[in-house]
């Protein structure tokens with residue numbers, strides 16, 4: 315098509331050039347002395363050129379206009395093969411947009427459901443106390459349940475806000491070189507009490523290695539990974555956090571010998587609200603958003619996620635950060 319167009323433009327140019335040359339020759343031959351006649355002829359030529367340009371551009375654009383009428387059949391309606399890469403980009407963007415929309419709709423539905431469950435139970439316990447159905451000795455227990463469910467709601471809302479902030483942030487924003495090992499040590503320290511309560515041993519080892527990052531996000535990432543490694547573990551189990559560095563970058567690995575993740579769930583655990591072990595997650599107040607937050611933080615840092623898990627044996631989640639230039 316590009317070749318055809320080229321020759322078409324050459325032809326139109328040659329035609330108008332020839333017409334202009336013929337007119338000039340005529341005037342010279344006739345010995346025209348008045349300036350009005352050549353001016354008039356020039357104006358007519360220009361007008362003809364303008365009309366032809368409009369006609370040509372309409373002719374050129376009409377297949378594109380037809381193509382835009384049916385975005386689902388873009389490839390079929392492609393007027394020129396030269397447009398295929400452009401169509402491919404449009405198609406990819408369209409698919410991405412559809413997927414984003416689907417995810418957003420699914421997220422809203424899940425959020426509503428997750429909010430409704432604790433609220434229903436808060437409302438139920440409160441009603442029993444209000445109407446006097448709850449005996450005096452039950453009131454304390456019910457108040458405890460209301461407190462726990464309210465805490466779950468607060469955690470859920472905090473995680474949703476965090477995810478939406480991460481959604482809005484540009485990857486690589488406000489990053490600075492940071493030593494990963496002390497951050498891992500501090501964060502694991504925050505979970506020492508939880509680990510002790512669960513009968514799980516938590517330790518941090520490795521070398522000093524710098525990554526380009528945001529401290530609060532790195533803390534959040536390590537916290538979520540360690541929290542899972544403790545929560546989905548067994549008394550007597552361990553959680554080992556390590557930091558290592560090689561040519562590929564800096565690797566943070568959180569390994570546990572807990573319950574593991576069955577293969578059929580492994581691909582989906584980074585999705586929002588996806589839980590492999592629903593009962594344990596809910597019983598321990600999990601929102602199902604921890605690993606979705608981890609995934610977002612990893613993307614923000616231009617890092618890569620790796621998961622290795624065997625049911626009943628344990629899980630290792632590694633994050634490989636790019637080397638600091």
Ligand SMILES: Nc1ncnc2c1ncn2[C@@H]1O[C@H](COP(=O)(O)OP(=O)(O)OP(=O)(O)O)[C@@H](O)[C@H]1O
Pocket residue numbers: 473538542543546570572573574575583588589590591592595596599600601602603604605606628629
């Ligand atoms: N180390 C692990 N060992 C076994 N299963 C895990 C591990 N980490 C995550 N999982 C599984 O992946 C699911 C998703 O984890 P995620 O952290 O996103 O949610 P959660 O732990 O249920 O809730 P929270 O948002 O409070 O962290 C968990 O419900 C659990 O089934």
Ligand SMILES: [Mg+2]
Pocket residue numbers: 538541542600604605
């Ligand atoms: Mg979790």
